[in-house]
Amino acid sequence: MAIKKKIIVKSTLVEMDGDEMTRVMWRMVKDKLLFPYLDMKLDYYDLHVKHRDDTDDRVTVEAANAIMTHGVGVKCATITPTEDRVREYQLKKAWKSPNGTIRAMLDGTVFRTPIMVKNIRPFVSPWKKPITIGRHAYGDVYDNTEMRIDGPGRAEIVFTPAGGGEPSRKTLAEFAGPGIVQGIHNTDPSIRSFARSCFTLALDRKIDVWFSTKDTISKIYDTRFKDIFADEYKTHWEAKFREAGIEYFFTLIDDAVARAVRSEGGFLWALKNYDGDVMSDMIASGYGSLAMMTSVLVSPRGHFEYEAAHGTVQRHYYKYLKGEETSSNSMALIFAWTGGLRKRGELDATPDVVAFADTLEKAAIATVESGVMTGDLLAVADKQPGNRKVNTEGFIDAIAETLDRMLP
Numbered sequence: 001m002a003i004k005k006k007i008i009v010k011s012t013l014v015e016m017d018g019d020e021m022t023r024v025m026w027r028m029v030k031d032k033l034l035f036p037y038l039d040m041k042l043d044y045y046d047l048h049v050k051h052r053d054d055t056d057d058r059v060t061v062e063a064a065n066a067i068m069t070h071g072v073g074v075k076c077a078t079i080t081p082t083e084d085r086v087r088e089y090q091l092k093k094a095w096k097s098p099n100g101t102i103r104a105m106l107d108g109t110v111f112r113t114p115i116m117v118k119n120i121r122p123f124v125s126p127w128k129k130p131i132t133i134g135r136h137a138y139g140d141v142y143d144n145t146e147m148r149i150d151g152p153g154r155a156e157i158v159f160t161p162a163g164g165g166e167p168s169r170k171t172l173a174e175f176a177g178p179g180i181v182q183g184i185h186n187t188d189p190s191i192r193s194f195a196r197s198c199f200t201l202a203l204d205r206k207i208d209v210w211f212s213t214k215d216t217i218s219k220i221y222d223t224r225f226k227d228i229f230a231d232e233y234k235t236h237w238e239a240k241f242r243e244a245g246i247e248y249f250f251t252l253i254d255d256a257v258a259r260a261v262r263s264e265g266g267f268l269w270a271l272k273n274y275d276g277d278v279m280s281d282m283i284a285s286g287y288g289s290l291a292m293m294t295s296v297l298v299s300p301r302g303h304f305e306y307e308a309a310h311g312t313v314q315r316h317y318y319k320y321l322k323g324e325e326t327s328s329n330s331m332a333l334i335f336a337w338t339g340g341l342r343k344r345g346e347l348d349a350t351p352d353v354v355a356f357a358d359t360l361e362k363a364a365i366a367t368v369e370s371g372v373m374t375g376d377l378l379a380v381a382d383k384q385p386g387n388r389k390v391n392t393e394g395f396i397d398a399i400a401e402t403l404d405r406m407l408p
Helices: 020-034 049-054 058-070 083-089 098-106 188-205 221-244 253-262 273-286 314-321 331-348 351-369 392-406
Strands: 013-017 042-046 072-075 109-114 132-136 145-149 153-159 168-175 179-183 208-213 248-252 267-271 293-298 304-308
Touching: 013 058, 013 331, 020 314, 020 331, 020 392, 042 058, 049 058, 049 083, 058 072, 058 098, 072 331, 098 293, 098 304, 109 188, 109 273, 132 188, 132 273, 145 153, 168 179, 188 208, 188 221, 188 267, 208 221, 208 253, 221 248, 248 253, 253 267, 253 273, 267 273, 273 293, 293 331, 304 331, 331 351, 351 392
Parallel strands: 013 042, 013 072, 072 304, 132 267, 208 248, 208 267
Antiparallel strands: 109 132, 109 293, 145 179, 153 168, 293 304
């Protein structure tokens, strides 16, 4: 039962629809948890893989531009096409990751934090507090140039100065036969904004920052990250961190992994783009489920994109198409919406919108803690007599009932 008077969301939210089972759940979340309570203006972009193909991926660029116009966007999970997906959906080509395109345009840092509930214990027994991953969302392998080498020859990196002068070049490899080669890049301003974003969030939450790379091997690329972080911290943050009783800590990434699994959590782990991609899934799984993770892209220009951190739940979608029952977890999708609504409310100075987002999150967590959950959570939750598996729509319905009871 919806409240009589809807809460007005003052400014526009950018909505990016997605693929497969998450697209199905996305619509359910809007119809059952948002539209009955909120009067929202949505700038809608359909990032379904076929529509991206039909528009030559222009729709993804348009969505990123809309976020820069309106300031806040929410995104469903989307397919990054492989050759198998190209054949399945009869696409023109294997388009780039829409997340990669949006992140490259917005720059910034992706922050991912586990959603913790009392009746699901982390698989890593020392973890008592959430570990937040700060993932640099620019460059590296996600914006690379790569080439298949067909035979003998030399592969080089060449830099030609814009103002003229002699190009500088380095040999990557001398090929005696077929192989592969890849080039990646980053920029000092993007790395510095990454560092600032991490230090800002850590100071706001009063948690330590860990940063880890492999600078002993990558003596120019990774070392540049290390040096910029150190300079940014020393110049702008050291005194503030000392006053807040928190610290900045650098170590090699292999050492950081070993330390993380022995820690109690409760820190922000800053990582380069690929490292952050891999470790955020490990962290999510270690705390219980890939569907129990918040994700937000924070741009240095003050733009925010909230998303589900997991994939499109392909296997469940095929079951759904056959008319079979599914039990898919919508928590990350719900928290993408609540994150976007909370930020929209903060920017618009509309506390009732912020309060609604907070209440919806509490309702979702309370539903799981009451024992009502999807199959993935039931498998890892504490065994209690009241535990009950529900299907995809039943889980969202249960949250809606809890939300109704919590709202004034």
